[in-house]
Amino acid sequence: MKPTFIILSFFFFGMVLHLHAQSKVDSLTYYYGVVNQPKSNIQLAKAYNFFTKQKEQSIKRKDIEKAVFHLRLLASIEKKMGLLSDSEISSVEALRLLDGMTNPEMIKENRIGIYNHLGIVYRSLDNFSKALEFYSKSLELVEDEASKATLLNNIGNLYLDKNEYSRALVYFEEAYEKSPRLDLKMKARVLDNLGLAQAKLTLPGALSNLLEALSLRKTIDYIPGVITSYGHLSDYYLDKGDRETAQDYAQKALEQAKQLNNPQYLESTLATLVLLNGTPEVVQYKKLRDSLEKASVRAKDNFEYYRYQFSEQQRLFEESEFKRQKLFLTLILVILVFVAIYVVGRVKHNKEKLLKVYETETRISKKVHDEVANDMYQIMAKLQANNETEEVLDHLEAVYRKTRDISKEHSEIDVEGNFSETLMELLKGFNNDEVRVIVQSISKVDWRHFSNLQKTTIYRVLQELMVNMRKHSRASYVVLKFEQKGKSMAIQYTDNGVGTAIYKKGGLQNTENRMKSIKGSITFESNNDAGFKASIRI
Incomplete structure (x- = not known):
């Protein structure tokens, strides 16, 4: 009975682990789908909470690759929810983490995606130069045709925003040339933008391209794309002076936005209807409010990427400065060693020289004492014995004293x-x-x-x-x-x-x-x- 219980316990424990792992995989798949095609803001909020926890766990485990993946999803959610500064911060954090990755291909793939997303964010912030910079950075790295088409399309949109339709058309046409290798979603996006640029330039084929893009989007049931197509068709007919048809497409866009229940699409479609139905004063007010809002967004933008760039430059500068200081200190150390050797040698030489002087003085003193003074004493003794004159004796005694003094002056000194x-x-x-x-x-x-x-x-x-x-x-x-x-x-x-x-x-x-x-x-x-x-x- 006991072995059977143990076997059943392991079986049930294994089942629990399997179900937990399966649940985690299912949640990841589900919320990943939400990010790509959200049905509501509630779904996006839940996905945001899920991937925030996943990111924190990945960082704790030091799984850089997954942490970057989760941060990119968070940046995408924040962009969809209109949190542009937060989306910028998440993207920049992901860029920083790339420095800790070792797989060159993974680093490149992520860098392409993050640069592209930052281009989208800066476009939303109405920062043309930064958006173009990041799209261009990403375009330099990509190799596959589908990715090139996406980036060419994004750059074309930048020029659309600036009403530079001829330049925009060049990028859309180049992107559309790659359409056989694009999925339906991307093909519809490029075709729709191409039709819009053609419409602004009153070129033939504009309407057919806009309608074909709408049809493709309906086929794959891509609601955000359908809303965009309705908006562009509304613009097309408004430019043609057909306000009734323009209002009809704007109303269809609003109905789809309500179905999607996304505040951004709702605000955009309602604004279009207000402009179509309002008085000139309302139109002027709307334009002024939009201008002020854009200025406010730019003012609140925390320029996280600029800080990232500065920190990178600072890091490189510090590394260079450290190497320079290390070289400088090494050079100083070498110089100090040579100076120390020279000084020590000089001091040692001076000491040895001084000691030799003292030794010489002592030797002279001893020689004077042993030879000269003793000889003088013997002479004095002989003269005394021979009763020589006192004057000579005094003179010789004076000489003796001098030699004695010389000997004493240079005699050995007791320093111990x-x-x-x-x-x-x-x-x-x-x-x-x-x-x-x-x-x-x-x-x-x-x-x-x-x-x-x-x-x-x-x-x-x-x-x-x-x-x-x-x-x-x-x-x-x-x-x-x-x-x-x-x-x-x-x-x-x-x-x-x-x-x-x-x-x-x-x-x-x-x-x-x-x-x-x-x-x-x-x-x-x-x-x-x-x-x-x-x-x-x-």
């Missing part, structure tokens, strides 16, 4: 230990009975923030300033003030010596070169009899 003490030892060495050296805030400096090269440079620069002071300034006091902010430091040097005009040569030039080598700076300020100042920044 307590650098504040190393500096203080240097500066105190210049403190004597004649000059008082005052050092402020040096103990507050955290030398861990500075490299060995920077410390060595500071030592040599301060040494150069102090030697310069001892040789030239005749100062009685010197003040050095240290001030640190993070990894930056300022040292202010001031003395009360005789001062001098600033000439950057010799020792001063050396200090400036040394500071530049570590990306620091030194500036000088001095006048005769006004002391000397130096500002060091690193």
Whole structure:
């Protein structure tokens, strides 16, 4: 019993799925027929709701092909209901979705149809140039004769609207040449338009073509076409001065419009009767009202396609701009890399050069100390032992001190230990009975923030300033003030010596070169009899 129940359950479940799928297919077929040949506005409204849901579901499933199909049907319904701006929006949305399709043939087929529909919409909006643009775009893409005939017929209608009957006739004749390959509906449409253009130009065969088109439309029971034929026949007889026959055909058109129950056809046929039966004032009022309505429609048109075109141009521009910026940034990056390599290399070279200078100075100092100073000391010792004159001894002692000072000036610097003490030892060495050296805030400096090269440079620069002071300034006091902010430091040097005009040569030039080598700076300020100042920044 249990297996039988399971089998029956699957059977009934399968039947439900099949019926649901069948119902969906039947609904699609039914509403598709409604769009092509609506019987009433209620039917169109139901079809609109159905295809709106279908479109939303297709977009959720990312089924672009079906979404485009549903949007085109929605655009067609909106056009039939007089919602021109909405129809334009749906068409443009379908155009956007085409960018996500991969099948070239499907893209082309849909683009032809959408361009043609936009041409119809813009014709209804009385925008001749845009309508002609889209009809022409579509005509460039089509290959089959039936589609070419449709587009030629549509372009002919544009020229009919502008009362350019001779130009319209050229397009209708070219379209009619393809009539053997057209279905009856399309053949009747081309024949009817051809007869109308001929009638406006008072050419023979106009009436027979109009009547033949009406007969074909009745044969296939195409009510909208029958209404159009009655309207054109009414125009034909009105132009001939036969108002009675014109009114008769206009009345027949109204009866068919009532049967179709379409507001657009009802309004159009009633307007024709009003013009035929009304006074000149009524006719003038009707024309004025139509003109104002067209102007209002054009004013309300949201120009969705123009926005689409702009967005496409913007997208292409942004892509081009992105590529240009990418190339530009790549070029900048390459330049920066080369500059960085050059700068790093230059800095490295300068550092190596400076280190070599310090190494040379240290080597000279050692050589002076080991060889010259020691030799001088030995000479002095021998002279003392031989009781030579004090004058010679004093002179030799002075030479010894000079060599010792040279050795000290260029000796190796201890930058690994307590650098504040190393500096203080240097500066105190210049403190004597004649000059008082005052050092402020040096103990507050955290030398861990500075490299060995920077410390060595500071030592040599301060040494150069102090030697310069001892040789030239005749100062009685010197003040050095240290001030640190993070990894930056300022040292202010001031003395009360005789001062001098600033000439950057010799020792001063050396200090400036040394500071530049570590990306620091030194500036000088001095006048005769006004002391000397130096500002060091690193």
